[in-house]
Amino acid sequence: MDLKNRIKDFILNELSLEEGIKDLREEELLLEKGIIDSMGVLRLLAFLEENYGLLLSTEELNPHHFSTLKSIAELVERKLSTQQK
Numbered sequence: 001m002d003l004k005n006r007i008k009d010f011i012l013n014e015l016s017l018e019e020g021i022k023d024l025r026e027e028e029l030l031l032e033k034g035i036i037d038s039m040g041v042l043r044l045l046a047f048l049e050e051n052y053g054l055l056l057s058t059e060e061l062n063p064h065h066f067s068t069l070k071s072i073a074e075l076v077e078r079k080l081s082t083q084q085k
Contacts, residue, residue, distance in 0.1 A: 041066050
């Protein structure tokens with residue numbers, strides 16, 4: 001399973017505040033639409049650290065990076081590419 005789908009599955013199965021949500025579009029606004037809340041973001045951070053060894057700087061902990069599935073996946077991919085160098 002690729003990175004984006006793993007994150008998507010985690011959001012849908014572990015964080016989603018909406019009952020019965022089955023899918024998530026890449027550009028869907030997660031916080032604004034109430035799909036996840038601030039506690040969900042913290043759980044997502046723990047998931048990313050545990051599964052990808054990702055540690056984010058204070059600057060990276062900004063709502064823009066966690067607004068959509070696409071923005072989360074791009075942040076993780078960017079961090080993973082810089083950690084591998």
